[in-house]
Amino acid sequence: MNKENIYQNIRNQGGRLTRLRKGIVQILLAEDCLLSSAKLLSRLNKSNLTPNRSTIFRELLFLTNNQIILKNNISGVDYYEIPCDKHHHHLVCLKCHAISKVELADQLQKQEKKIAKQNKFKVINHSLEFYGYCRKCQV
Numbered sequence: 001m002n003k004e005n006i007y008q009n010i011r012n013q014g015g016r017l018t019r020l021r022k023g024i025v026q027i028l029l030a031e032d033c034l035l036s037s038a039k040l041l042s043r044l045n046k047s048n049l050t051p052n053r054s055t056i057f058r059e060l061l062f063l064t065n066n067q068i069i070l071k072n073n074i075s076g077v078d079y080y081e082i083p084c085d086k087h088h089h090h091l092v093c094l095k096c097h098a099i100s101k102v103e104l105a106d107q108l109q110k111q112e113k114k115i116a117k118q119n120k121f122k123v124i125n126h127s128l129e130f131y132g133y134c135r136k137c138q139v
């Protein structure tokens, strides 16, 4: 996924390419993985975008509903990321809250298809997090 593809997706969903939308996409692309809503907001502020709470909430909802960005709630905190070309899962440290990417040898695609069929459910995405302690936090 590059910037232009994502902008095109937004247009295809009937969305306007506002400065705020572009800002959110650029910040999440640069991060390349999950970013908390608080950090996203502070980075927007740094790039002189200061949306109010309801505006940012509406924007994130639009982008999430159109699968332009993915939302993930980890330990009660909302995180967002751009779907990567390389599908991945996350290691979440319960102590320092560091999140790192991890790829599975078996990408769960087979199971996903089976589950979709069995439940007559149209699966769009899945997330899988591993919780524990990172190297630094293991005593």
Ligand SMILES: [Zn+2]
Pocket (backbone or CB within 6 Å): 032, 033, 034, 081, 088, 089, 090, 101
């Ligand atoms: Zn990620």
Ligand SMILES: [Zn+2]
Pocket (backbone or CB within 6 Å): 093, 094, 095, 096, 097, 098, 133, 134, 135, 136, 137
């Ligand atoms: Zn840690």
Ligand SMILES: [Zn+2]
Pocket (backbone or CB within 6 Å): 087, 088, 089, 107, 108, 126, 128
């Ligand atoms: Zn997966």
